[in-house]
Amino acid sequence: MDLKEILSVSGKPGLFKTIAQTKTGVIIESLTDGKRIQAFASDKISSLGEISIFTTTDDMPLREVFRLIREKNGDQPAPDVKSDDNALKAFFGSIVPDYDNERVYTSHMRKLVQWYNMLIAYGITDFTAPVEETEGEPASPGDSGEVAEEK
Numbered sequence: 332m333d334l335k336e337i338l339s340v341s342g343k344p345g346l347f348k349t350i351a352q353t354k355t356g357v358i359i360e361s362l363t364d365g366k367r368i369q370a371f372a373s374d375k376i377s378s379l380g381e382i383s384i385f386t387t388t389d390d391m392p393l394r395e396v397f398r399l400i401r402e403k404n405g406d407q408p409a410p411d412v413k414s415d416d417n418a419l420k421a422f423f424g425s426i427v428p429d430y431d432n433e434r435v436y437t438s439h440m441r442k443l444v445q446w447y448n449m450l451i452a453y454g455i456t457d458f459t460a461p462v463e464e465t466e467g468e469p470a471s472p473g474d475s476g477e478v479a480e481e482k
Contacts, residue, residue, distance in 0.1 A: 335380030385431040
């Protein structure tokens, strides 16, 4: 599942996946309990695929941060979000050593770790960038839509 389909909605706990669009917003489904609700256009909705972390050089996409956490922890969840601030900063610094400590707050780190743990619990573990098709070329062999003739 692409991280662009996973949403965070301000004022609503947890993460959601997009189900359908309506005239006034989006129908979303909670990853934790499967309940479907409507998020309105006036709600602050953020796609995880659009979020980046400030670093001292360029911004790092959230997908890349999640991939680095996965490399470090394997199938294990990240440290508890209720852990000591210094322990959380040390963990985050080991993942993203050049994060901008003036613009990335401990609350951001907690939210990121919480999201990562939710995604792992839901079974989303592939944080590699999706391969986009170039016009005129299929994504992989056999995806051209042509049917092979039988002999």
